[in-house]
Amino acid sequence: MNKLQSSEAQIDHIIDLALAEDISHGDVTSAALIPAKLQGKASILIKAEGILAGGEVARKVFLRVDPSLKVKVLIKDGARIKSGDIAATITGTVISIFKAERVVLNLLSRLSGIASETAQYITKTQGLNVKITDTRKTTPGLRLLEKYAVSIGGGQNHRFHLGDGILIKDNHLVALRALGMSLKDIIAKAKQNAPQGLKVEVEVDTPQEAREAAAAGADIIMLDNMSPDEMRHVTGLIPGRVKIEASGGITLANVQAVAETGVDLISIGALTHSVKAMDISLELEPQTLKIP
Amino acid sequence: MNKLQSSEAQIDHIIDLALAEDISHGDVTSAALIPAKLQGKASILIKAEGILAGGEVARKVFLRVDPSLKVKVLIKDGARIKSGDIAATITGTVISIFKAERVVLNLLSRLSGIASETAQYITKTQGLNVKITDTRKTTPGLRLLEKYAVSIGGGQNHRFHLGDGILIKDNHLVALRALGMSLKDIIAKAKQNAPQGLKVEVEVDTPQEAREAAAAGADIIMLDNMSPDEMRHVTGLIPGRVKIEASGGITLANVQAVAETGVDLISIGALTHSVKAMDISLELEPQTLKIP
Amino acid sequence: MNKLQSSEAQIDHIIDLALAEDISHGDVTSAALIPAKLQGKASILIKAEGILAGGEVARKVFLRVDPSLKVKVLIKDGARIKSGDIAATITGTVISIFKAERVVLNLLSRLSGIASETAQYITKTQGLNVKITDTRKTTPGLRLLEKYAVSIGGGQNHRFHLGDGILIKDNHLVALRALGMSLKDIIAKAKQNAPQGLKVEVEVDTPQEAREAAAAGADIIMLDNMSPDEMRHVTGLIPGRVKIEASGGITLANVQAVAETGVDLISIGALTHSVKAMDISLELEPQTLKIP
Amino acid sequence: MNKLQSSEAQIDHIIDLALAEDISHGDVTSAALIPAKLQGKASILIKAEGILAGGEVARKVFLRVDPSLKVKVLIKDGARIKSGDIAATITGTVISIFKAERVVLNLLSRLSGIASETAQYITKTQGLNVKITDTRKTTPGLRLLEKYAVSIGGGQNHRFHLGDGILIKDNHLVALRALGMSLKDIIAKAKQNAPQGLKVEVEVDTPQEAREAAAAGADIIMLDNMSPDEMRHVTGLIPGRVKIEASGGITLANVQAVAETGVDLISIGALTHSVKAMDISLELEPQTLKIP
Amino acid sequence: MNKLQSSEAQIDHIIDLALAEDISHGDVTSAALIPAKLQGKASILIKAEGILAGGEVARKVFLRVDPSLKVKVLIKDGARIKSGDIAATITGTVISIFKAERVVLNLLSRLSGIASETAQYITKTQGLNVKITDTRKTTPGLRLLEKYAVSIGGGQNHRFHLGDGILIKDNHLVALRALGMSLKDIIAKAKQNAPQGLKVEVEVDTPQEAREAAAAGADIIMLDNMSPDEMRHVTGLIPGRVKIEASGGITLANVQAVAETGVDLISIGALTHSVKAMDISLELEPQTLKIP
């Protein structure tokens, strides 16, 4: 889980929040029905095709609920999976397994959904010299995990925080132009004031603006909602040391066309804001059950 | 926001988490470019059709970032919205507005996406005596808000926590049958041990099991992944005082057919696990800008 | 501790709060006097009669203060105890044992006090088909643990949260009657709007209201502060499928008389709001002390 | 609330914990029945005799749930109250009042119970030059509020934390004697090592030990479980500059006899470990209800 | 306080932590002596020369302790101050002022110490085209505030987090050279893998390495512990588009010499790791005291 850029403490916090939300005062169904000492084994069963992400997170959830559970993660994050695969097995007290089940599946199916969708974009642009990146359009509270899932799917991580990069967006330009500044002035000021270590990126709407931005010294130029033809026009105009990012309205249907325009980066908000969860379930294995 | 079942403190916590994640050490772009005293007005612009959810949550985010902002929520949660509508306006320090922007939009577009999708299911089943409900397949950390959005879209809220209802699912049955109990025994034990105030619901796979469950005294019977024909068979068999819930594989394409089988409830995990965010943006109004 | 319906994380949180409150900047007495390396063994000594509750919680407190302590819990929660019993022994660094002592005893004596009191009500109603339940009148912050102690003493857990059941109380009736609704209207509306899975309970003051409530379809009827004679009158009137709960003013002196009226449930706020702590102490064993 | 020794932030934390525990996902009964816009007024009704404590805490709970509620605290903490008194009124949205109700009453009835019990000990010892103090035997999480209630009832606050005073208890003596130290050695070491500003108190079991402790320079001597006769013997022996504290087994029945022995302080764990909640309720006033 | 790059919620958290640590169970001295209703006015008195930082943070501390205090901040952050200046006045309940005093002064004297020290470096390098920056060598928990103070003193903020910039340090080079990579390989790999928006900085020990790093495409080169002569050698070698950062062993005594070598940035850990607190006190104004 080394691509998961955080300390154990942060992941613990997210897991605790999810558990608190789900089991607060316990599992009344299990309490009413399942013998407290019943031991057994369950499997995490994959029911769709894609890329697994979250196996180690799932392990942590089970252990957070009950440190005595034994969790074997059988498939590594990033592996291609198909219906019928067993991602992990869990052995121990059955009511503990049931307590963790929903939080595990909610995380695993969401992260695997993101990784799988990302991987499809990667496949569509294979052989083209372009990177697929996420955005800050993530689910509140889950950014670290969602960006991890994008990286597992083969994508790049764009800014984590507002503080991670200079990105002059449409609203900044609106404000600064209202104060009488030109695009050139704005980029010059950004380069002057940017914290050391951060490049200056600017969002533009037209090829003409892209040219001005490059001339003013922008490190990266984001083309907002341009057509592939306009993008190709821009990549022809701009010197190679300036990176070009395509953004807005990019789907699996048009990503290849966009990639072929020669842009360096394609950022896709839907990777994290409109996720389709992967179908994954937990299956108890009846023949393993016993009361010791 | 009275349908949002929680205290102010809980919502504050969710908002703080989202802000910490997004702006931790601030907005370096605005810091580099935008005059600290610049005042202005921005609008929350709707760019798609659907149902708004989250207007008051958005207000809270803005005020949490900067209590001196003035936020006018112009459209109430639950109202039908279309591209071009202004959901709210915000007046005050521009860099405060920019700090809050992404968290506001991430919440608003997600909640409105959920409410809008729910409303489509409601429309498809109009006139039929059936309720559309969510599940516990929510995003970790956002359950309260996501279930609120479902209710705004016209849906019902199923269990919030594992402790909110007796729901005997497939894995419980696997465990208990392995211990030699029949469906009848299981339901009897659940009724005996259920906390007062909670009904007993059981998941079944066949009409025959549904009949047994009803005979054994189940209050609600969940039909898992049955065809509409099987469902209609079950609703014909079971006396009216027992509620029937359809679950599994239900989409906008087949929800009407399912509803017409006479089931009482239709639960749909995708309402919250596979959300399509609504397209919403924040637009600064240049003519309002001034440095006092 | 499987009856303790929560995750490890939640119990950890309660323990951390208690420790922070008690030892914030440490034990100045031990720091001034006790050699840092002194090792020894201490016992948790029971000094009264009753039912033990909290043994595993105590273990967690010791380990939270110092993971190197060895804790043996000798008596299981739910066991009958008497003066002179040793509930647990702790071996390790003496100043760690002293740091944990007060929090351990405060929890253990409170939880055992609750379990013991509950058990007395159970004894008084033995052989009668009635359940003793707690209420939401718990100590702020300790609800999970206090309800656990009630269950250990043989009681049932009533609602954990306001969201766990429909309970139409006196103030709801006051409000709704002021709006012109009859008891029948109110119960009908509750049944219509109740989340799936929750029964509808209503509080009544007279046998006449009880009859109306039953006729209107209430699942459970709470008799508030009725005399045993009135209760018996009600249980004679109401069909068996409707549960009857007695509430208000019930003590060890009258609980048997109440139980004999045929009510199904007796709820007792004093189980948790007016607890008598059990006398329990920690005793260091001098012959075990050594500085390695 | 100036006797409540803490910052607003700390009290907010306790209140948030209690609310999270009680209303997590809301009040389903009110949601099902009470119109969201219904406005009205409710009273906090006292139903027993004693001393009020917690009025301002109650106000904070109401405002934490809904800042738009209007709360008038009519009786100050420390005032003598009787059945029928109205401690406060609350005006605003009815469902907000209902959400806060249980947490308010749980806190108010507990704190008033503690203040009332303390006041009875004060009354019993009136005219005698003795102080009634609490102990560290408080409910985990509520120490600040419970000690506040003791002070409201006229008692003194003993140590808040393990770090607040040197108190050499039985277990310390056991450990140190096993290492070969005499009582005199132990007290000398404590005086040498005590942080500046802290007095040295020692627990003794016999008048002989009390004399030794005084000779060794103890500032305060705690007599553990002595009879009044023994206590009187000690107070006769010990010079006035050394304070004498009686502890263990003191009740309303014997506190006067103990006080008359001439001890300076009487500490009573039961003030906080075995509280009897005061009977207090919230009553909605039907004639005030309206939907604006 | 717009340079303070964070939300209100984050600052609140830091303040709460400091208050919890300082006043946990209150101010026993004030409780013993100061009438609870005593009102008055106090001043924040500057007793040294430098730059003020933290005025608005101080205001927040006072209001967090008691929202009814009136705080007037008389001097803006960044202003030059001298002994005898009054930075702010506070009016209200005296015991509230005393509760907040130490936390206010601890923050204010620390932040002003940092700003003042930073300003001295700025003065020493005035007229030279160089920026003074901080490092990640901040006090745990206070990074946001300490970096804010550096910016107030005229410095630049270097990386906030490990995730804010690519900085290839000595230990990275040790690891990668052990794997057989050359400096050129390392920089190429960093440029390939760096998140979009981040420049690549590398630490070098010799002019020769600096030249290699520039040739390999490093955006910024950090000269570790070089003499001014070596630095001048490097700045002569390296093309202007590559930024040069001096680091290690830089003090007020040598900063001008370093700046004159033509480096672009000078980073100084001591700005935050070895702070000299400014002498600032709170003075109650006796003539303003009254009990209303």
Added chain:
Amino acid sequence: MNKLQSSEAQIDHIIDLALAEDISHGDVTSAALIPAKLQGKASILIKAEGILAGGEVARKVFLRVDPSLKVKVLIKDGARIKSGDIAATITGTVISIFKAERVVLNLLSRLSGIASETAQYITKTQGLNVKITDTRKTTPGLRLLEKYAVSIGGGQNHRFHLGDGILIKDNHLVALRALGMSLKDIIAKAKQNAPQGLKVEVEVDTPQEAREAAAAGADIIMLDNMSPDEMRHVTGLIPGRVKIEASGGITLANVQAVAETGVDLISIGALTHSVKAMDISLELEPQTLKIP
């Protein structure tokens, strides 16, 4: 680490805060460059002379980031160290070691700086019967650790909290004299109202006030900013049972002269408010690196 007066839980909290602040979304440099599986060994290298403090805290940070790291602490807290010493070694995944590095060094260099500075004061006053103590002028959030470091350096810990001792300071006297009380009245009231177990300390500006304070029964007298001659005058006047504390303006240059005046305690705010961090680094050992 037994002098570190707190539970494990509290230290964990401080560490988590520091880690969250430093690595939030990870170490982009290591992610870009260092193979995830690279294993190796690193040393904590001391680069200055002094006293080590924080070795066990450092261990905890490493384990919090990655529980699989092996940490050997080679030098105990309190030991004298010199440039070239190895305080600890860490073996395991290299990127985990790098993630923890900055937080470890920030804590260790700060705590060792405090311990070393304290030790210098101790050395200067060796053979004189005086204690060196810290104050409440600590860094917000780090009080426990900073006071621990003072104790490791040989100093005494003064009050931790405002609630830990009665200390009548200048502002208290200003307030109370404005109300017409004399020094004698004030001390008498403090003695009357002080919680049991706390001594009464008073700050005075002149020998005359010191005499009055002693006559009025103060337990400790703090001489604020007096010259050594004045201090000697006071110590000659005051009976031995009253402790004398020197405070204000004491440095390594004058501490011996102050100590020789016969005062009992010398308190020094600069020990914690103006710390000079010790130079300590982490060095990766290249020959230990391997990819298993």
